[in-house]
Amino acid sequence: MGTNAMQKILIAGGGAMGAGIGYIFARAYPGAQVDVMDTSEKVRIQAAESFEKWAKKDREKDAEAGRILGGFGKAQLQYDLMLEAVTENLELKKKIFNEFDLRSHDASLFASNTSSLSITDLSTAVNPKRQGRVIGLHFFNPPRVMKLLEIITTEATDASALDLAREMAVKLEKVPVICKDAPGFITSRLGIVLINEAIFALQEGLMSAEDIDTSMKLGYNFPMGPLSLADFIGLDVVFAVTQTLYDNYQDSKYRPCMLLRKKVEADHLGRKTGRGFFVYAD
Ligand SMILES: NC(=O)c1ccc[n+]([C@@H]2O[C@H](COP(=O)([O-])OP(=O)(O)OC[C@H]3O[C@@H](n4cnc5c(N)ncnc54)[C@H](O)[C@@H]3O)[C@@H](O)[C@H]2O)c1
Numbered sequence: 001m002g003t004n005a006m007q008k009i010l011i012a013g014g015g016a017m018g019a020g021i022g023y024i025f026a027r028a029y030p031g032a033q034v035d036v037m038d039t040s041e042k043v044r045i046q047a048a049e050s051f052e053k054w055a056k057k058d059r060e061k062d063a064e065a066g067r068i069l070g071g072f073g074k075a076q077l078q079y080d081l082m083l084e085a086v087t088e089n090l091e092l093k094k095k096i097f098n099e100f101d102l103r104s105h106d107a108s109l110f111a112s113n114t115s116s117l118s119i120t121d122l123s124t125a126v127n128p129k130r131q132g133r134v135i136g137l138h139f140f141n142p143p144r145v146m147k148l149l150e151i152i153t154t155e156a157t158d159a160s161a162l163d164l165a166r167e168m169a170v171k172l173e174k175v176p177v178i179c180k181d182a183p184g185f186i187t188s189r190l191g192i193v194l195i196n197e198a199i200f201a202l203q204e205g206l207m208s209a210e211d212i213d214t215s216m217k218l219g220y221n222f223p224m225g226p227l228s229l230a231d232f233i234g235l236d237v238v239f240a241v242t243q244t245l246y247d248n249y250q251d252s253k254y255r256p257c258m259l260l261r262k263k264v265e266a267d268h269l270g271r272k273t274g275r276g277f278f279v280y281a282d
Contacts, residue, residue, distance in 0.1 A: 037069040075103055116183055239264045
């Protein structure tokens with residue numbers, strides 16, 4: 001299947017990642033129908049505002065940024081690509097894949113933007129004859145800006161599904177890397193360990209949050225310190241990914257730091273709630 005067949009695209013979840021992913025698909029595939037679905041009205045309003053803001057920034061006033069839906073709608077509609085970017089929860093994502101299955105045709109691609117969960121496990125939520133069409137498409141925050149696309153393949157992923165994912169990466173102006181399905185793939189496994197360790201150092205009172213971030217920015221030339229990055233990702237997402245790594249590898253190096261757990265319990269989730277390791281005015 002070539003890019004010409006990419007006419008109908010469905011993104012489930014219109015939060016930080018889903019809205020951005022929907023937008024870049026709409027920009028890369030002019031004329032395609034891009035539906036972004038989220039159950040939260042607040043998020044749908046934010047997504048619509050973001051589409052407008054990004055289209056202005058990109059000077060694409062006439063671009064169709066995508067339709068925003070509150071539910072899946074009729075099962076008869078068939079999509080060429082269905083990608084989920086809902087909350088990092090395996091059971092929820094499986095339910096979404098069940099819904100995707102009802103809206104698929106033989107060449108549809110089923111994709112997940114999960115940061116850590118098993119793509120193989122997710123693939124069991126679609127009809128077995130379509131499991132070869134399931135792939136991980138791990139975009140980074142914010143999807144409009146970040147160049148990397150980590151593509152995750154399972155034992156069952158068809159070569160043609162991988163080819164299509166690579167082709168899409170080029171269209172989206174992303175740089176693809178391919179990883180075999182494993183908890184946290186490469187990017188979350190490496191990145192989250194650093195973030196979790198920075199939180200342990202903060203918990204131990206070794207340095208202030210500002211100085212931990214300054215150390216990694218100026219000492220390692222990181223564009224962003226690990227604690228600011230955690231706030232940017234969302235501490236609920238960071239916690240969920242750390243827990244998944246720990247559950248899967250059973251290695252204590254992945255145990256989530258208690259301070260991270262407490263921040264999540266307090267709903268101090270970082271930028272999205274205005275407070276995490278730092279406080280945000282806007
Ligand atoms: N935040 C990041 O930096 C980042 C980066 C890469 C991947 N991811 C992954 O992307 C996914 C989404 O993360 P996010 O940061 O956008 O989270 P988010 O909380 O901003 O968005 C998740 C959205 O899912 C919606 N949702 C929940 N149940 C739903 C349902 N049944 N149907 C439709 N929508 C539903 C929520 O209303 C919410 O808007 C997660 O799997 C996360 O691991 C996040």
